[in-house]
């Protein structure tokens with residue numbers, strides 16, 4: 001909620017569920033999910049992803065600061081809270097872009113390289129230098 005309008009509802013309750021390390025009910029409900037694929041608009045990398053959003057279900061420790069395509073880390077044992085970010089949407093043009101340094105640049109959010117080039121001069125000079133190394 002970012003807009004502060006004159007709310008008619010007087011009370012807004014922040015219903016943040018405080019889930020602590022409680023016992024997770026092991027349910028054997030096999031949900032047949034459709035496979036979802038992330039495709040990078042730059043290199044055409046296509047990967048199956050498991051979760052899109054800011055709070056990967058694998059861990060409660062992190063909250064991502066943007067919506068990302070996420071999979072559980074296949075190289076770690078499950079339920080370790082390890083995950084891999086496949087990509088995100090460019091902050092500027094909103095294209096899906098992978099985390100490869102030839103495709104995207106991260107500064108306060110993910111940018112595709114072409115948008116990063118365009119926006120370069122609005123970045124702090126330290127970031128510009130970093131970007132120059134990657135892009136040029």
Ligand SMILES: [Zn+2]
Pocket residue numbers: 040041042043044045097098099100103
């Ligand atoms: Zn890519």
Ligand SMILES: [Zn+2]
Pocket residue numbers: 090091092093094095111112113114115116
């Ligand atoms: Zn872009």
